[in-house]
Amino acid sequence: MPEGSSHLNFDTSRAQRIGLEEAILAEPKPLPLLVSILTDAHAAGHRRLITRLTAAQHEALPDPVRDALDYCALSRVAYLGAPAPVHVGLRVAVVTAGTSDAGPATEAQRVLRWSGIEAAMVADVGVAGLWRLMERAGELQQADVLIVCAGMDAALPSVVAGLVPGCVIAVPTSAGYGVAQGGMTALNAVLASCAPGVLVVNIDNGYGAACAALRIAGRWRAAQTGEGAL
Known part of the structure; x- marks a missing residue:
């Protein structure tokens, strides 16, 4: 297991439990841990929402992971995988x-x-x-x-x-x-x-x-x- 990731316990059932997926808060994480989390998720084909991903962190990610992200520098929000289909409902x-x-x-x-x-x-x-x-x-x-x-x-x-x-x-x-x-x-x-x-x-x-x-x-x-x- 990559250094620094042994404490990771992703809440995969959160969406079923409360209707909100767990997001990855990037900014305070050491770069090796962030790389490990995103690399594993990308390899497994998991969707992930990443928040507060700084431009420096984004630039430092390995090419395959960085290329897989839909990243907005203004919001510092990145998508790994496709967002949910748009549904008609609350405005x-x-x-x-x-x-x-x-x-x-x-x-x-x-x-x-x-x-x-x-x-x-x-x-x-x-x-x-x-x-x-x-x-x-x-x-x-x-x-x-x-x-x-x-x-x-x-x-x-x-x-x-x-x-x-x-x-x-x-x-x-x-x-x-x-x-x-x-x-x-x-x-x-x-x-x-x-x-x-x-x-x-x-x-x-x-x-x-x-x-x-x-x-x-x-x-x-x-x-x-x-x-x-x-």
Whole structure:
């Protein structure tokens, strides 16, 4: 067994148990361990979702593994194998306040696509130019779940939640100067939102927001089909 991989115990039944596949969090892993995990998965023909894969890590992977990946440098999300077929169901939109929020937003969109949800991206509609948001309000009102990514004062999730009936999941991002404190101000702002029912994930956690949307989608499908419905 390759050095450093003896503790690995992949949760292969997670999708059957909770509806979410286990993802490989790449960034904190030593390169030899990451290479071992991906090489073994590739050789066995397994599908794997990889998150927070840095450009340096991607470049350092062996050619056969790197060539097998569908890698997005902006989101740092990679697919090993094909994503699930797109299915018609819950309508999900990913919304950004500005282009600085594109990384976490694209991470959420890519994680959703891996699991079969084609989420629309509504970009650069922050409250500093409120007309941009209002021009898209009708479109946003059609979404069942909205993942709203915003840094700085993170006002956008509250404003969106005041306009739409769908579930709003706020992703505070690390964009901003000085007292923005790497997203802490945004996190506190969305936690203190005056709009009722706003859900909040951690700073820059597009993956977590996508997983929350997937849990909602799973229960929605179960209710529609009668499979596993409460």
